[in-house]
Amino acid sequence: MKAVFFKGSPPAGRDPLSNRAAAAVSAVLKSRGWETKAFPLAAMDIKACRGCFSCWTRTPGCCVIRDDDQEAILRAWSGAERIILLTPITFGGYAPELKKALDRIIPVLLPFFIRIQGETHHPQRYPLPRRLLAVGTLKQEDAGNEGAFRQLVGRNALNMGDVEATTLVFSGDASLAEMERRLSQEPFFGAEAS
Amino acid sequence: MNSRKVLLLVASPRGAASTSKSLGEHLLAVLEERGMALKTLQLYPALGDERKMSELLGAVDLCDLLVLAFPLYVDQLPAPLIDLLRLVAERRNGQARTGQALAAIVNCGFPETAHCRPAADIVRLFSAQAGFRFLGCLATGMGGAIGNRPLGKAGAIVRHQRRALDRAAAFLCESREIPADVLALMGRAMMPRWFYNFVADRGWKKAAKKYGTANRLFDRHYDGRQET
Numbered sequence: 001m002k003a004v005f006f007k008g009s010p011p012a013g014r015d016p017l018s019n020r021a022a023a024a025v026s027a028v029l030k031s032r033g034w035e036t037k038a039f040p041l042a043a044m045d046i047k048a049c050r051g052c053f054s055c056w057t058r059t060p061g062c063c064v065i066r067d068d069d070q071e072a073i074l075r076a077w078s079g080a081e082r083i084i085l086l087t088p089i090t091f092g093g094y095a096p097e098l099k100k101a102l103d104r105i106i107p108v109l110l111p112f113f114i115r116i117q118g119e120t121h122h123p124q125r126y127p128l129p130r131r132l133l134a135v136g137t138l139k140q141e142d143a144g145n146e147g148a149f150r151q152l153v154g155r156n157a158l159n160m161g162d163v164e165a166t167t168l169v170f171s172g173d174a175s176l177a178e179m180e181r182r183l184s185q186e187p188f189f190g191a192e193a194s
Numbered sequence: 195m196n197s198r199k200v201l202l203l204v205a206s207p208r209g210a211a212s213t214s215k216s217l218g219e220h221l222l223a224v225l226e227e228r229g230m231a232l233k234t235l236q237l238y239p240a241l242g243d244e245r246k247m248s249e250l251l252g253a254v255d256l257c258d259l260l261v262l263a264f265p266l267y268v269d270q271l272p273a274p275l276i277d278l279l280r281l282v283a284e285r286r287n288g289q290a291r292t293g294q295a296l297a298a299i300v301n302c303g304f305p306e307t308a309h310c311r312p313a314a315d316i317v318r319l320f321s322a323q324a325g326f327r328f329l330g331c332l333a334t335g336m337g338g339a340i341g342n343r344p345l346g347k348a349g350a351i352v353r354h355q356r357r358a359l360d361r362a363a364a365f366l367c368e369s370r371e372i373p374a375d376v377l378a379l380m381g382r383a384m385m386p387r388w389f390y391n392f393v394a395d396r397g398w399k400k401a402a403k404k405y406g407t408a409n410r411l412f413d414r415h416y417d418g419r420q421e422t
C-alpha cells in the first residue's frame with residue numbers, strides 16, 4: 001500500500017521542530033510497512049501554478065509546466081491511499097514549501113462539479129479510498145493558529161473527495177519519541193506489522 | 195482631502211486578466227474618488243526579480259492601507275503570496291510602522307463564498323503577526339463569472355459586489371473595520387448556483403473542443419499503483 005509524504009519543512013536546520021516531526025512520520029510509515037514516496041519540498045524545484053487550467057482542457061491530467069519536479073508528485077498521488085501533509089503552521093495555514101506543490105496538484109482532479117456535503121467540489125481523476133493526515137508544527141502553542149489550521153485541513157479533505165482526515169499539531173519542544181508515540185496511535189497508519 | 199497611501203497588491207498569476215484585479219481596481223477607483231493616493235503592483239512578475247521584489251517590499255513598508263487581492267487556491271492563498279507574507283512578517287519582526295492597515299479581496303471558482311473562510315483567517319492572522327490593523331476580508335464565490343472584465347462591464351450579476359466594494363471603501367478610507375453586513379453583501383451569489391455550475395461545465399467542454407481534447411478530458415496519465 002502506497003503513501004505520499006509532502007515534507008513541507010523549511011530548508012534543513014531552519015526549523016528543528018518541523019524536521020523532527022518529519023522524521024517521526026517517516027519512522028511510523030516505515031514501521032507500518034507503507035511504501036512511501038517522500039518529497040522534501042524545500043529542496044525541490046516546483047514553479048508557481050500559472051492558473052491557466054490547461055491541465056483540465058488543453059492537456060487533460062497534465063500540467064503544461066514540464067521543466068520542474070512536480071510530475072513525480074502527480075504520479076505518486078495517483079496511486080496513493082495515504083496522503084501526509086507536513087508543515088510549520090504559517091498564519092494558520094500551510095507554509096509556501098508545501099503550498100507550492102499543492103497549487104500544482106489540480107491535474108489529479110476533473111474540471112466538472114459535484115456536490116459534497118451540500119457544497120460544490122471537483123471529482124477525483126484517480127479515485128481511490130484515500131485518507132489524509134496533516135501534521136502541523138507550532139513553535140509555541142497558539143489556539144488561534146491551530147484552530148485555523150484544523151479548519152483548513154477539513155476543507156482540503158472535502159476538496160480531495162471528502163476523505164477521512166486526521167490533524168495533529170506538535171508544539172513547543174515535543175521530542176521525537178513523543179511524536180512517534182502520538183503518531184503511532186493513529187488508525188491512519190493501520191495496524192502494527194506483527 | 196485624504197492623502198493616505200493605498201497599495202493594491204494583485205496576487206494572481208493571471209495578472210491583468212484576473213478577477214482579482216477587476217475587483218481590486220473597482221475598490222481602488224472608489225478610494226481614489228475619496229482622495230487616497232493609489233499604487234497597484236502585481237506579485238507574480240516580481241517573483242525571481244530582485245529589483246521588482248524590493249520595490250514591492252518598499253511599497254508595503256510605505257503604504258497606509260495594504261489591499262491584497264487574490265484568487266483562492268486549494269482553499270487558501272496562492273503559494274507565492276504566502277511566501278511574500280512570511281517574508282514581510284520576518285522583515286518587520288517587532289518593528290512594524292504603526293498605523294498601517296490591511297484589507298483583502300478574495301474570489302473563488304466554486305459558487306459558494308464559504309470556501310474562502312480559511313483564506314480570511316490566514317490574512318487576519320498574518321495581520322496580527324506582522325503589525326497591520328485588520329479591516330476585513332471581502333470574499334466572493336463565482337469568480338469565474340467575472341473573468342477579466344472590469345467590474346463596471348460585468349453587468350447586473352455583480353451588483354452586490356459593486357455595492358459592497360463601494361460601501362467598503364467608505365470604511366477603509368477612514369481606517370475603520372468593514373462591517374459584517376458589507377462582507378455578507380460581497381459574498382452574495384451572482385446567480386443561481388445551478389446556473390453557474392451549468393455554464394462552468396459547458397465552458398470546460400467548449401474549451402476542450404477548441405483544443406481537440408473533448409474525448410480526453412478524463413485521461414489518466416499516471417498509474418502510481420503500478421510504480422515502485
Ligand SMILES: Cc1cc2nc3c(=O)[nH]c(=O)nc-3n(C[C@H](O)[C@H](O)[C@H](O)COP(=O)(O)O)c2cc1C
Binds near residue numbers: 049207211266305
Ligand atoms: C491551482 C488552483 C487551485 C484552485 N483552488 C480553488 C479552491 O480550492 N476553491 C475554489 O473555489 N476555487 C479554486 N480555484 C479557482 C480560482 O479561485 C478561480 O478560478 C478564480 O476566479 C481565479 O481568480 P483570478 O482570476 O483572480 O486568478 C483554483 C484555481 C487554481 C488554478
